[in-house]
Amino acid sequence: QVQLVQSGGGLVQPGGSLRLSCSASGFPLNDYAIGWFRQAPGKEREGISCFASNDGSTYYADSVRGRFTMSRDSAKNTAYLQMDSLKPEDTAVYYCATDPQPGCTVGAEWYDYWGQGTQVPVSS
Numbered sequence: 001q002v003q004l005v006q007s008g009g010g011l012v013q014p015g016g017s018l019r020l021s022c023s024a025s026g027f028p029l030n031d032y033a034i035g036w037f038r039q040a041p042g043k044e045r046e047g048i049s050c051f052a053s054n055d056g057s058t059y060y061a062d063s064v065r066g067r068f069t070m071s072r073d074s075a076k077n078t079a080y081l082q083m084d085s086l087k088p089e090d091t092a093v094y095y096c097a098t099d100p101q102p103g104c105t106v107g108a109e110w111y112d113y114w115g116q117g118t119q120v121p122v123s124s
Contacts, residue, residue, distance in 0.1 A: 002026035002113060004096055009118030012086055016122075020081040022096030022115050029072065033099040034079045035111055036070065038092035038120075045095070047106025049081065054102035061106070064090075086122045093117045 008020040022034070035050040048061045051070045058070055069082040079096060095118075097111035 004098065004113050004115040006094075006096055006115035006118045009094065009120050011121045011123065013124050014086060014088055014122055016086050017082070017084045018086065018120060020083070020094055020096070020118060020120075022079040022081075024077045024079075024098070024113075027098075027113075029077045029079060029098070030074050031100075032113075033101060033104055034070070034072065035097045035099060035104075035106060035108075036068075036081050037095045037097060037106075037108060038090075039095070040089075040092040043092075045108060046092075047108060050099075050104040050106055051079070052102060052104035057104055059104050059106065083120070086120075088122050091120065091122045093119050 005023045012018050033053045037047050039045040048064050049070050050059050067085045071080045096115040098113045099110045
């Protein structure tokens with residue numbers, strides 16, 4: 001069965017860190033570009049980062065650049081989003097997704113498989 005399963009969300013204080021995981025089953029994650037998206041309450045889904053499958057290039061939105069880092073463990077068929085220096089405005093439901101195209105894009109329409117989403121509340 002082809003699916004992406006997310007884990008690692010939860011309540012975190014401002015300034016804290018959290019690592020989200022995105023485990024793939026039924027297909028090799030390395031063959032796909034990986035994107036991370038988030039949707040804050042009352043807002044549209046936002047593409048925040050992506051990881052190309054062809055050259056390993058990455059993109060980060062201005063809102064997270066320098067604080068969030070994507071990585072991938074081929075042996076575990078899992079992608080990660082390390083989130084540091086979290087702010088209350090980072091509060092959202094976070095999603096991982098895969099794009100069969102090799103390049104990196106944060107346009108959600110290009111992504112076919114999606115994780116179930118994980119909530120990340122940032123609050124003291």
